[in-house]
Amino acid sequence: MTKSIDNITVRAELFRKTNGYTPFNYKFNMDFCELKRYPQRQPVMAIFFRYLERNSNLNHTCPYDHDIILKNFVMPDEVLRLLPYPKGDYMVQLGFAIYNTWLVDVKAFAQIVD
Template sequence: IKFTNFKCISLDKSFVDFRQCRLKALSRNQVALSLSAKLYQVPVTNVGVNADVYKKANGYRPFMFNITTDFCRFIKYRKQTPFGKMILDAVEKYSNINHTCPYDHDIIIKDLVLESKHLQSLPWPMGDYLLKISFAVNNDWKVTVKSYIQVTEE
């Protein structure tokens, strides 16, 4: 499993802007993701999140998950949203978002490398996927992050 592309889209540049949004090839089968988002209006306390998964098949088609939830509540009670917990478990040790609201600092993810253990709780067929995560603050969508992921045989 590895990242193949990564896009960060700020829908409100007066609220957030990306200083870094990139992938770095570590080896043929290992790619590290890094992101740095500058928040201009802190503290952030009312955050909504939508996680949407697509599988590539003549274009990207909806696949298995489309979840919208209160991010601040989710961070507190992550076991109530198993798919979100799976994503957060993969990202947590590489980022500074592993605490409850408010967020009064920039958001950083540094050198995140996907491993098959991150997805072992779900049956992911081989193929190309798009994980699109959008964040809203006070019910106003601010950011969309698109991670393109390839799942291959081990």
């Protein structure tokens, strides 16, 4: 039997490429289970995870008692256009901790053009 998990922390950081990737605008930790229950409290992350749910099995609130599967995820261009950032190269880094133990680090790259 798989252990039920109801304590998940997400660390989100946004970097912009200048001379290498440097921190830009966002850096915060959040309770993932709270985000799933109250998405209106973190609207930017809620938008991101809403699209992530379409290609994963993260489509319910905590607890999670199964493997997380993410397949064929691409953030739609129209979502990136909603963000009021200058053109350039960006990196989003997400870290995931379960019961305060950091287990996963994900880096995603995006380019904003005219």
